[in-house]
Structures are given as C-alpha cells and as structure tokens.
Amino acid sequence: MILFHILTPLENLLRDVLKWLGPHGTIGFTWAWSIVALTVIVRLILVPLTVRQIHSMQNLQRHAPQMKEIQKKYKADKKRQQEELMKFYRENNINPASSCLPLLAQFPVFISLYLVLKHFPHLPGDNLEWLGIWNITDKASAGWGPVLVAVYALSQLASSYFMSATAEKSQRIMLLVLPIVFIPFIINFKIGLILYWMTTNLWTVGQGLVTRQLMPRPAAPEKRSSRTPPKEVATAVAAEPATAPAAKPSQPRKVKRKKGGARR
Amino acid sequence: MRVALRTPAYLGLGLVYLWRCTFGLLSHGSCKYYPTCSQYALDALREYGLVRGSLLAGWRLLRCNPWSRGGVDYAHDQRLFR
Numbered sequence A: 001m002i003l004f005h006i007l008t009p010l011e012n013l014l015r016d017v018l019k020w021l022g023p024h025g026t027i028g029f030t031w032a033w034s035i036v037a038l039t040v041i042v043r044l045i046l047v048p049l050t051v052r053q054i055h056s057m058q059n060l061q062r063h064a065p066q067m068k069e070i071q072k073k074y075k076a077d078k079k080r081q082q083e084e085l086m087k088f089y090r091e092n093n094i095n096p097a098s099s100c101l102p103l104l105a106q107f108p109v110f111i112s113l114y115l116v117l118k119h120f121p122h123l124p125g126d127n128l129e130w131l132g133i134w135n136i137t138d139k140a141s142a143g144w145g146p147v148l149v150a151v152y153a154l155s156q157l158a159s160s161y162f163m164s165a166t167a168e169k170s171q172r173i174m175l176l177v178l179p180i181v182f183i184p185f186i187i188n189f190k191i192g193l194i195l196y197w198m199t200t201n202l203w204t205v206g207q208g209l210v211t212r213q214l215m216p217r218p219a220a221p222e223k224r225s226s227r228t229p230p231k232e233v234a235t236a237v238a239a240e241p242a243t244a245p246a247a248k249p250s251q252p253r254k255v256k257r258k259k260g261g262a263r264r
Numbered sequence B: 001m002r003v004a005l006r007t008p009a010y011l012g013l014g015l016v017y018l019w020r021c022t023f024g025l026l027s028h029g030s031c032k033y034y035p036t037c038s039q040y041a042l043d044a045l046r047e048y049g050l051v052r053g054s055l056l057a058g059w060r061l062l063r064c065n066p067w068s069r070g071g072v073d074y075a076h077d078q079r080l081f082r
Helices: A002-006 A008-021 A031-045 A047-062 A064-073 A078-091 A100-118 A145-166 A169-186 A191-214 A219-227 A231-237 A252-262 B002-021 B037-063
Strands: none
Touching: A008 A031, A008 A100, A031 A047, A031 A100, A031 A191, A047 A064, A047 A191, A064 A078, A100 A191, A100 B037, A145 A169, A145 A191, B002 B037
C-alpha cells in the first residue's frame, strides 16, 4: 500500500535507532530492551508537548467556572455551545489541551515499528528474548504471549484512566472497555510490538502520576467548589456578574447541588 | 458533475467512518476545533470530493496541533479552493 511506502523513511529511522541501541550497536542492549529504550526515547521527545498540555489543562481549570456558565447557557443548542466555548477560548487565550495531530502521529510510528518487526534486523544467534520468557519476533498468541497481552490490557486500562481524567463519564466507560475489545486484534501482533505499546502505556501512567503531583490535590476540589459558587470567581474576574449571585457558597459540596436549582 | 465528484469521495467517507468507530473512539472529544477534525473531513469530502476534500482534511489535521489556537472552522468556509 501507498501508506507503507510513505512510512519508509520513518521505518528506516526506527530501524537505525534500534540497531544503535541493539546488541551490535553502540549501546548494546538486547533486542527486547532496545525496543523498550526506543519507546522511552520516543516519549522523551514528546515531553515538551506534554508539558504544554499540563499548562493548558491548568489554564482550563482556572477558567472552568466561566466555561460552565457558557455550557449551561447554551445547553439546548450544542452547536452554539461549542462555538461560544471556542470564542471564549480565543478571548481568554486558552489553548485547549488536546488536539488531533499528536494522537494521529502515534499511528505512523506504530505502523513503522510493525514493519520493522516484520523484517527484524537481527543476526542469527541473537538473543531475542525478553525476561527469558517472550520472544519478540513471536506472535502474541503463541506460548506465554497471552499473559503479556493481559498485562498490556491492564497497562492500557491504567493509561486510559489517566488520559480520560477530563472526559465525560460515558467516554470514560468507553475508554475502559476498548482495550478489552481490542484484544482479539492485538493477539495477532508480534510480542515486540506489544512490548512497545506496553512501555508507552506505562510511561503514560507514570506521567499521569507525576502530573498529579505537579497539579496538587487542592486543584481538583477547588475546581469543583469554585465553579459551583461562581461568586468568588465573578468578583475576581468581574466578567459574568449576571448569574453570579444566584449561587451562594456555603459548603462546596452542597452548593454543587444548588447549582441545578439556581439555574431557574 | 456533482455526482461524479461524490462517487470517489465515498472511499474517503468510508475511511473516516472506519476511523470513527475504531481508534476514533479512543480519542473522542479531543479535538480543539469545532466541528471536530473527523466531522470536518466528512463535510469537506462531501462538498469538495475526494482529492480536494482529502487535502482540506489533511490541512486541518496539521492545524490541529498543540501550538494552534483551535476555534470554529467549517469546511464550507475554507479558502484553499474556490
């Protein structure tokens, strides 16, 4: 397919990096650990991007009260709601955390690695095992492969959990179900690819944990309480006083329910 | 002309729908534009056919990056083709 030809440069790059990391290269890892190291390198390159995302997420949290207002105001008209939200982003210099390109960009890397593993650059007699159990050029359905697939699915669940922190509940459930749905397909991949996927998931989990440290706990309750009684924020921002007096904050949790009533 | 334009576009539309019901589910709600990139692709393919629609969708995807601002952006308002 044409797609595969487009990916040839990336495939070659990945192969070269793997060779450099591998048993005959400068670093001298076993092949399996080279794949792990390659994954870490890919994710390290993406760290600046992650930092940006964390920043914009914090920014979003800060503006959550006003955004809630907009969402409430145009509840009936989803289209209008989105447009107003986008306008709000623009006016307040908010950069929404997520975007499509980074998500999509993972696929070329993944497919390229798949192609690399198809014609793996190992020499006869090379050690292809990982932890002495799995052979990276084997299919995941063979031998102990399914165990690794199970570990992968768990890692995917964990990483989805962190990725979906801002998602809605229905989306969250979807994110949690999908890894299990994917298993029948994944079991046909080679162990090396699963190793890559697992490592990248674990990295995401680690990143999520670090992010939680960076965005300290108070942030989450604060978000909840401040968006419900918009008074504090409204006085601070003095932008949306119209709806602000409706909710009188007493205790964050109670007010949350009050919000529904105050809407009338 | 319009019908002729649309027939190959079904290929692209099919691909977008395929994306939507597989991996798209994973990335649901993560677009910074409105309409989302996949919706934009569908609109663009329907209105401008396979080649121009794909180009528009590709350009939109490139714009949907962490450094862009996002915003409201309809396929119909594109400036690439007239």
